[in-house]
Amino acid sequence: MxxxxxxxxxxxxxxxxxxxxxxxxxxxxxxxxxxxxxxxxxxxxxxxxxxxxxxxxxxxxxxxxxxxxxxxxxxxxxxxxxxxxxxxxxxxxxxxxxxxxxxxxxxxxxxxxxxxxxxxxxxxxxxxxxxxxxxxxxxxxxxxxxxxxxxxxxxxxDPCLRENFVMRVFAHHNFRTEVLEQPCLHNLIQFHSSYKYLLMAHNQTAYKTLGKMLAVAHLEPLESLLPTYHQQFMAAIKTPASRGSHCNVMQHIMGYLKRSVDSHVRRDILKTFEQYRLGEVNLIAPMTLLSHYINQKGSEYIRTQRYLEPYPSHLGLRN
Ligand code: SF4
Structure with a gap:
């Protein structure tokens, strides 16, 4: 990746x-x-x-x-x-x-x-x-x-439509270069795994459907699996993520810091989630804090989640 x-x-x-x-x-x-x-x-x-x-x-x-x-x-x-x-x-x-x-x-x-x-x-x-x-x-x-x-x-x-478009462009690019240009089940599963939390934020139903699809992926020929997955994945991430669903995903990710970060720090992070949920701050505030601790204390798996940085941060799309 x-x-x-x-x-x-x-x-x-x-x-x-x-x-x-x-x-x-x-x-x-x-x-x-x-x-x-x-x-x-x-x-x-x-x-x-x-x-x-x-x-x-x-x-x-x-x-x-x-x-x-x-x-x-x-x-x-x-x-x-x-x-x-x-x-x-x-x-x-x-x-x-x-x-x-x-x-x-x-x-x-x-x-x-x-x-x-x-x-x-x-x-x-x-x-x-x-x-x-x-x-x-x-x-x-x-x-x-x-x-x-x-x-x-x-x-x-519109900042929300712009963020969603750029995120989808990067996702399309990643799928094309990481899966379609070297098609194999391993690459598809790696791709899906890296987008797990982003999918969850945008479309819970598709997140579950695509997970089930890949659980039995070995039973289906790759030639039919890839176009079906690609179509459903791209359609799923077109749905904008609400403040509530972002908070839900951020709380899931917080679970990876349960043992490695002090409870008072976790409380501060959770406080920014709530401020974001209430519309008092933009997504960049809780994401910056969360990403900081995930980069320091998170496992390899959670650090590679594209939800944390779906496009270069300097584009400022979460501000
Ligand atoms: S690119 Fe050409 S055809 Fe399209 S809107 Fe602009 S001027 Fe019109």
Missing amino acids: NNINEVIEIPVGISACVMGEEVRFNGGHSQSRICRNQLASHFNYQAFCPEVAAGFGIPRPTMRLIGEPESPTLTYTKDPEQDLTEQLKSAIQPILKKCSGLDGFILKKDSPSCGMERVKVYQSSGYPHAQRGSGLFAKALMERYPNLPIEEDGRLN
Whole structure:
């Protein structure tokens, strides 16, 4: 298992305009400072603009989705008769092929090509449906790579969604490099073991289901076991962990300090758990204290739990 702070560059796809490239319909960009500054130290971005790849040019007339939200058509806003769907789709396929080695993707919100969700789809009356849809590239990306962590630039402004996305990107990267690139049952069990407490924090049901799955893993061929595990694991950690479930997991981890740490120190640590549960401090407070004592007094097993450091701490995502 890698030292998390030594993981330097994780390949992550990004809508080119979010990266700061001037590829939007009006020749501008939609650069995200969070993506360019905070996350760039560990993400090796690969930028794509499906509309430019499809040859629509810069600048270009604005486009929109029309028809049924589940299967819309791409048109120019001012010329809804001109169907641009196939032109865009022909550019999407080569981009999707290049995404096979990625561990995450950041999409531009609201775009008829890149928007992940809540994209307006217009009726023939000119009014949008109440039901929103996904951009054509985003939809194709999610269908082709259902386990890939995908998020929109706007949603990354929310600290909880940002933390969850980055955690999933690192988990996807770890699964790809530690299990899929050297597939064997031993590596899968090692991976699962290192994510045990993180899984418990995010989804108790999946934590139990995946544990049972691996208990009888020797009975199933690896070729079918790995995709099933990967799908269920990535879906499980997408569920945000509540303050209550973090406290539950931290208390479990405290059990490893029962004999090695004085009772008054344990009381102080438990006090920070309660402050966190009540919303008086952020997760970083109890985690820093807990990690400090686990690093000093904890067993090898508990020190390697990725729950304690699921991504490099200097990203400051638990602050
Ligand atoms: S949203 Fe997507 S298609 Fe539109 S300019 Fe940005 S990268 Fe290109």
